[in-house]
Amino acid sequence: MKPKSNDLSRKSPKICRDYQHISHDPLTHRHQLLKRILDRVQKNCEVEGKEFRDEFDIFLRGWFDVIPNKSKKDLVSREKKKSEMSFSFLDSVDRQSVEIFFSWAFFDKQWYRLETWESDEIAVMFKMLENYGITFQREKDMTSRDCTFIPRCMTLEKSNSIHRPLAFYFFFGWIRMLGYLILLMFGYRRYTIQCESGNHMTYWFRDSRDISKHQNDETILFQHGISPGGLANYIPFIVYCLNQMNRCVFIPETHSITCSLSFHALDEEEMVDAVQKALRRHKKLKNGLYIVSHSFGTFQSTWILKAKEIRPLIRKVVLIDPVSILLSFPDVLSNFLYSDRNKKDQMNWIQRLNIEVVRLLASSELFIEDYLRRKFAWFNSELWLEDIPCDTYIFLAEDDVILNACKIQKELDRHLVGSARKNIFYTVWNNIRHAEVLFKPRLLNEVKQALETSTERRKRD
Incomplete structure (x- = not known):
């Protein structure tokens, strides 16, 4: 049954429904969802007296797996591993990785399958981020990095289920x-x-x-x-x-x-x-x-x-x-489907035990995973x-x-x-x-x- 769950051809395209009232053609206004998210982050920063860039850094990095490169793994001590998340994610991640994430988050597609209007919408999203002083470099223009950033594109990934008798x-x-x-x-x-x-x-x-x-x-x-x-x-x-x-x-x-x-x-x-x-x-x-x-x-x-x-x-x-x-914050999907891999070192044993119970009873079950990965629309x-x-x-x-x-x-x-x-x-x-x-x-x-x-x-x- 697992190969059936991993058959992405079973997926049907989803239409974003949050902004149908904006115009007769809501499909061309997908960037409004990102605007709504950015506005909320901005308001939270104003209330708590924090910098927008720092808060958006935390928000975006939660949607990525941060993996030390193989050439660096042997050189990184245990203490450094614990502090890896302290670097500036926005300065380290490349534009294409963010584009891959946006392609999933707002269109439920691989980036190379986007239509012209969808690519235009993502370009508008990057422009919106530039207004907040956030830009991303192309990978070819960046120096070598200690880590690789893999976006968590939940509905486009293979099932991570555990076999049950x-x-x-x-x-x-x-x-x-x-x-x-x-x-x-x-x-x-x-x-x-x-x-x-x-x-x-x-x-x-x-x-x-x-x-x-x-x-x-x-x-x-x-x-x-x-x-x-x-x-x-x-x-x-x-x-x-x-x-x-x-x-x-x-x-x-x-x-x-x-x-x-x-x-x-x-x-x-x-x-x-x-x-x-x-x-x-x-x-x-x-x-x-x-x-x-x-x-x-x-x-x-x-x-x-x-x-x-x-x-x-x-x-x-x-x-x-x-x-x-x-x-739209990464907590729920990260905790449930990914068992919060990036934060396990920061948890006490009770939290780890609870996470494992959730994983064994629910999040790693084949049909639950199939529903979340093949039928679920994050943006809706x-x-x-x-x-x-x-x-x-x-x-x-x-x-x-x-x-x-x-x-x-x-x-x-x-x-x-x-x-x-x-x-x-x-x-x-x-x-x-x-x-x-x-x-x-x-x-x-x-x-x-x-x-x-x-x-x-x-x-x-």
């Missing part, structure tokens, strides 16, 4: 079936939506027990995260939080991130279209929506928030371990706080080894100070790890309260 999938298949039985016991029913591409989406639906609320109250749409065993791991969350609301609950199921033998992952268009069809089937497309999502599900919630037909219905958003916030999946149209509750785990909770907290504070909209409330859970909320009643109670009320900002330092 068939018994592994049988085990989690039984766990998944056990979860299905429990959902049936609590009144959920399983449905299927067929997509035009031939793929299908399965989902679970439970109507409100109060008949008078069927047509009036909001429907809860819950998007789950990467989970070996599927929805079985979310049973405490579903029963304790979602069922207690006595509202209609709608739970799409993403098989490719549950350790299932499935290459048939839905892309952004298919997922949004299937959700709309499912809501229409149950006559909920005119009702309001509560969007609730965990971890990877926050990517899918981002797609839903951009859907023109669904967006006006959204009344509240609850995000738990939101990996989609600050996705970041959730920008200013784009959320309603009350939003965000829950962060302080010891999360996948996302950078401290950086997201700073971004939330900056947004709340500089924005006229004060309808974003957040909580930081101390000494809690990624997904630990699913099994702690105290934390589940806080999420439940966020679903029930929208009165005051709750913040934990």
Whole structure:
């Protein structure tokens, strides 16, 4: 199955959807996404009193693997290896390496496959960086370097999966079936939506027990995260939080991130279209929506928030371990798919252990990797706080080894100070790890309260 996952011909081109409102032809305005990122880095520098060049240096180097050249490896001591990252990355990396990264990050293509207008867009991006005093030399004009810089072009790379025996999938298949039985016991029913591409989406639906609320109250749409065993791991969350609301609950199921033998992952268009069809089937497309999502599900919630037909219905958003916030920064993809290779020497043993657990249980599994590397569009999946149209509750785990909770907290504070909209409330859970909320009643109670009320900002330092 691994050769199939490494077949790049299975990839379909993705269209950037963040800026369709700019003109009738959004494809020619891809540089606006980089402008948005640069503006955010600039604002953060102004708030924290830092130099833009230094912060952009840290931002860009996180998207590259820094490898000592073979001729220098034997000469570099262990102490020097630890300090290698202290050099100026912007002065050391060549223009072609950055162009290769931009080709992936903004077009999901190899640099030599770019069309003329795409190359023109990248030229505009380099001009924008020149306005900030950042230029890159051609490789032929540079002196010999101690390191080679390899851009992390996630969706264009080969799978890095680890072999699992068939018994592994049988085990989690039984766990998944056990979860299905429990959902049936609590009144959920399983449905299927067929997509035009031939793929299908399965989902679970439970109507409100109060008949008078069927047509009036909001429907809860819950998007789950990467989970070996599927929805079985979310049973405490579903029963304790979602069922207690006595509202209609709608739970799409993403098989490719549950350790299932499935290459048939839905892309952004298919997922949004299937959700709309499912809501229409149950006559909920005119009702309001509560969007609730965990971890990877926050990517899918981002797609839903951009859907023109669904967006006006959204009344509240609850995000738990939101990996989609600050996705343009390298933390999430580096920590999850690359196990943060550049920073392992700086981690303590607990952080390393957590990273290894994530790698062994999730990030190195073939079908999860296939979804992320072949179906995922980086530029369509970041959730920008200013784009959320309603009350939003965000829950962060302080010891999360996948996302950078401290950086997201700073971004939330900056947004709340500089924005006229004060309808974003957040909580930081101390000494809690990624997904630990699913099994702690105290934390589940806080999420439940966020679903029930929208009165005051709750913040934990």
